Amino acid sequence: MAVDLGAHLAxxxxxxRVVPTPRRVRAARGGTPVLDSTDVLVVWEPRRVVAQYAVPESDMLVPLVPTVLPPPPVDLPPVLLPSHPFGWHLSPGQALAVRVDGETFDAAFRPDDPDLGGRVVVDWAPFDWTEEDQSVTGHPHDPFHRIDTVRSDRHVVVRVGDTVLADSRRPVALLETSLPLRWYLPREDVATEHLVPSDSRTVCAYKGWATYHSLPPELGGVADVAWSYDEPLRDASEVPGFLCFDDSKVTVES
Incomplete structure (x- = not known):
């Protein structure tokens, strides 16, 4: 019987879950080195969809101090996102505080699982990270995650009610592991007069920083219906400034 790999991973x-990585990984805080390791595991704690790095304690360049954190809430969601606190640990282990230049962060965790060899999982958020000599943002790169961008001649139309927000026959399909197909459209094919800038920003480790647009009150005032990567990273280099619409908020036909 065939195995659906997506269903299996879920x-x-x-x-x-762990997998070794050959990358040299470093982290710093305000210019102070925090860790430097070539003996790294990519680690997904239970229910987490985004990984963290785990390194030998000997590769930590700042003190670690055992600490006690409150247990995670009993009504945890089935999937934990980066926005959920790092301190919600669902496997046995020791929570650790990281001390950097007089500041203390509850930002490390040593799982009891022997397969981690005593490594400590380090929270991404408080620190600046590099893989080899390249700065990375958002979260560690997942070795099972891939992004493809494919130019297409499909006819993509975006509507809200009777109003056409975009009409393009030259979209770019962005296919990202475990995520829905997204259509990125040239700005020339978008009725940008129907969009207003939003203050929202998000970061993707593969695509970079996204800026958002909302609908004006006369079209429902729906927030953050579209986004763009104006200075994309390599994986989104085919769609600089292109607009992508959230098909849960507007109708996207293709």
Whole structure:
């Protein structure tokens, strides 16, 4: 019987999952080195969809101090996102505080699982990270995650009610592992007069920083219906400034 790999990976999400990476990984805080390691595991804690790095304690360049964190809430969502606190640990282990230049962060965790060899998982958010000599943002790069951009001649139309927000026959399809197909459209094919800038910004480790647009009150005032990567990273280099619409908020026909 064939195995659906997507379903299989989702079926083990409640477990502690690890894979070695050959990358040299470093982290710093305000210019102060925090860790430097070539003996790194990519680690997904139970229910987490985004990984963290785990390194030997000997590769930490600042003190670690055992600490006690409150247990995670009993009504946890089935999937934990980067926005959920790092301190919600669902596998046995020791929470650790990281001390950097007089500041203390509850930003490390040593799982009891022997397969981690005593490595500590380090929270991404408080620090600046590099893989080899390249700065990275958002979260560690997932070795099982891929992005493809494919130019297409499909006819993509975006509507809200009777109003056409975009009409393009030269979209770019962005296919990202485990995520829906997204259509990125040249600005010339978008009725930008129907959009207003939003203050929202998000970051993707593969695509970069996204800026958002909303609908004006006369079209429902829906927030953040479209986004763009104006200075994209390499994986989104085919869609600089292109607009992509959230098909849960507007109708996208293709």
């Amino acid at each position: 079926s083990v999400r409640d477990q502690l």
